[in-house]
Amino acid sequence: MRKKELKLVVTFHTTADAMAMEKACKKHGAPGRIIPVPRAISAGCGLSWCAGLDDREQMKEMMAKAGIEEEDMHECMV
Amino acid sequence: MNLSDSKKKLALAGVICGLVAACLAYFGNPANMAFCIACFIRDTAGALGMHQAEVVQYARPEIIGLVLGAFIISVMTKEYRSTAGSSPMIRFVLGLIIMTGSLVFLGCPLRMVIRMSAGDLNAWVALIGFVLGVGSGVVALKKGFSLGRAHVTNKAGGTVLPLLMLGILVLSIGTTLLKASEAGPGSMHAPLIASLIGGLVFGAFAQKSRMCFAGSIRDIIPMKNFDLFSVIGGLFVVMLIFNIATGRFVFGFGTPGIIAHSEHLWNILGMYAVGFAAVLAGGCPLRQLILAGQGSSDSAVTVIGMLVGAALCHNLGLAASGTAANAETGEIVAGAVPFNGKVACVICIVACFVIAFTNKRKEAK
Numbered sequence: 001m002r003k004k005e006l007k008l009v010v011t012f013h014t015t016a017d018a019m020a021m022e023k024a025c026k027k028h029g030a031p032g033r034i035i036p037v038p039r040a041i042s043a044g045c046g047l048s049w050c051a052g053l054d055d056r057e058q059m060k061e062m063m064a065k066a067g068i069e070e071e072d073m074h075e076c077m078v
Numbered sequence: 079m080n081l082s083d084s085k086k087k088l089a090l091a092g093v094i095c096g097l098v099a100a101c102l103a104y105f106g107n108p109a110n111m112a113f114c115i116a117c118f119i120r121d122t123a124g125a126l127g128m129h130q131a132e133v134v135q136y137a138r139p140e141i142i143g144l145v146l147g148a149f150i151i152s153v154m155t156k157e158y159r160s161t162a163g164s165s166p167m168i169r170f171v172l173g174l175i176i177m178t179g180s181l182v183f184l185g186c187p188l189r190m191v192i193r194m195s196a197g198d199l200n201a202w203v204a205l206i207g208f209v210l211g212v213g214s215g216v217v218a219l220k221k222g223f224s225l226g227r228a229h230v231t232n233k234a235g236g237t238v239l240p241l242l243m244l245g246i247l248v249l250s251i252g253t254t255l256l257k258a259s260e261a262g263p264g265s266m267h268a269p270l271i272a273s274l275i276g277g278l279v280f281g282a283f284a285q286k287s288r289m290c291f292a293g294s295i296r297d298i299i300p301m302k303n304f305d306l307f308s309v310i311g312g313l314f315v316v317m318l319i320f321n322i323a324t325g326r327f328v329f330g331f332g333t334p335g336i337i338a339h340s341e342h343l344w345n346i347l348g349m350y351a352v353g354f355a356a357v358l359a360g361g362c363p364l365r366q367l368i369l370a371g372q373g374s375s376d377s378a379v380t381v382i383g384m385l386v387g388a389a390l391c392h393n394l395g396l397a398a399s400g401t402a403a404n405a406e407t408g409e410i411v412a413g414a415v416p417f418n419g420k421v422a423c424v425i426c427i428v429a430c431f432v433i434a435f436t437n438k439r440k441e442a443k
Contacts, residue, residue, distance in 0.1 A: 014439065017439065036301070046361075
């Protein structure tokens with residue numbers, strides 16, 4: 001089984017935002033993948049974006065550019 | 079202990095919910111209806127006099143328990159959040175669609191899984207429609223479908239549906255105001271206290287595990303994620319063992335007495351509408367009740383939509399009938415979807431497409 005590690009998890013207000021995030025990240029070659037919101041976090045729409053802890057600034061920048069509003073950014077074991 | 083951090087523990091949540099359903103079936107709930115959200119909301123609508131189908135009227139404590147269970151656990155674990163404002167009237171319509179589709183098929187996705195575990199091949203046929211419906215919803219999501227975001231509201235807002243449910247419970251225990259079937263599925267039920275406790279337990283575990291029948295398939299299609307599916311898997315296995323152990327497993331189509339019909343096309347289309355609408359609404363009927371319990375007024379509106387939808391289905395003759403044996407002659411009468419029900423089902427599917435492709439996500443400024 002894959003070992004869990006501390007990751008950056010971005011939650012969104014709507015599923016559409018999460019989907020838009022996936023599209024934008026693919027387009028810009030940004031790191032990460034779409035995952036169901038970890039159950040330790042009680043928020044969001046059900047889907048979230050998971051990336052490395054060091055990617056926080058890149059994520060923020062890209063979301064601002066693509067017009068995607070995050071609900072929150074968490075650090076949790078995924 | 080965190081009950082939701084691994085697939086095994088999630089499957090355990092499914093197993094516990096399966097045990098609840100099995101116990102309730104054992105204690106008197108209708109054969110392989112055990113725990114059906116659509117049927118039980120329909121029965122509750124009947125108890126409130128919203129429709130006059132005498133065989134399906136009973137204020138099901140399971141529904142009350144689900145909402146209250148999710149409410150209590152979410153308050154205890156600080157997950158309760160009063161939110162509202164995500165296209166409520168569209169959600170109301172989605173509630174109508176979910177209920178109409180469910181009553182054309184004769185069951186919500188939860189009951190579909192329970193029927194599958196009892197060997198009812200009609201439910202396996204309906205699964206095709208359900209998966210296609212969820213798939214259509216996922217396509218809409220990928221194309222940018224959104225009902226807009228919900229906002230945090232006054233804390234009291236989210237308590238309205240739980241309080242209304244408590245009110246129904248008080249009326250059903252303390253008065254004779256509510257209608258209760260003397261025959262038919264509505265008359266078959268586990269003792270009130272067992273149903274209520276079952277609902278509370280089911281609600282709490284469903285809230286913690288985020289159990290959702292539409293979500294489980296939605297997560298598999300784009301992400302190959304089987305977390306939610308493992309919850310459903312656990313429930314299925316328990317019900318399968320229960321059905322085989324108690325001699326309730328009957329493999330085949332057209333088995334009388336289990337409240338199902340064998341009109342394959344309409345089983346598929348009914349569940350197609352349910353799957354499609356459930357993804358658009360962000361969750362299956364069970365998940366809507368749970369979300370409403372943890373403070374979402376938007377989901378509460380969907381629940382009200384389901385309640386009104388159930389009443390309409392019986393008042394306008396849309397609901398299907400189950401294959402049954404005539405009590406006097408022993409002759410088997412095939413269940414069927416009435417013409418009105420077929421028309422309504424098609425309208426529901428068209429409405430899903432209209433909703434799916436007219437509500438687009440707006441970019442944040």
